[in-house]
Amino acid sequence: MRASAVIFVLVLGFALPVFGQPQAHRGQCLKLTNQIARYERDVQWARERDNQLWEQSTLDHLSRLETRREKLCPEYAKSNPFEAVGALVAQAAKLAASYFLMGGL
Numbered sequence: 774m775r776a777s778a779v780i781f782v783l784v785l786g787f788a789l790p791v792f793g794q795p796q797a798h799r800g801q802c803l804k805l806t807n808q809i810a811r812y813e814r815d816v817q818w819a820r821e822r823d824n825q826l827w828e829q830s831t832l833d834h835l836s837r838l839e840t841r842r843e844k845l846c847p848e849y850a851k852s853n854p855f856e857a858v859g860a861l862v863a864q865a866a867k868l869a870a871s872y873f874l875m876g877g878l
Contacts, residue, residue: 802846809838810859 812835819828842849 798845802842802849805838805842805845806849807859809835809842812838814859814863 812831815831816828816835819825819831
């Protein structure tokens, strides 16, 4: 009985710090990452259309999103894991639109 109590206290002592750490905000991190990818795409569109006001306001909003994500999800601070996927989807959408519109774009 005494040995099991000691083992329980030891396990509890090692487990509490692990369980006491705040959980990552995975859903919010993914949402912010998707928003960042979208606004990076919008910056490119603004540049293509030579709309400096749209580009600047989008860059400002992008900066705010990146700052929020860096605070909430420090593991995402270095790179955007969805950037390549977003570019691939955008390219596929462009190709599909030109295919279905018979080269109208």
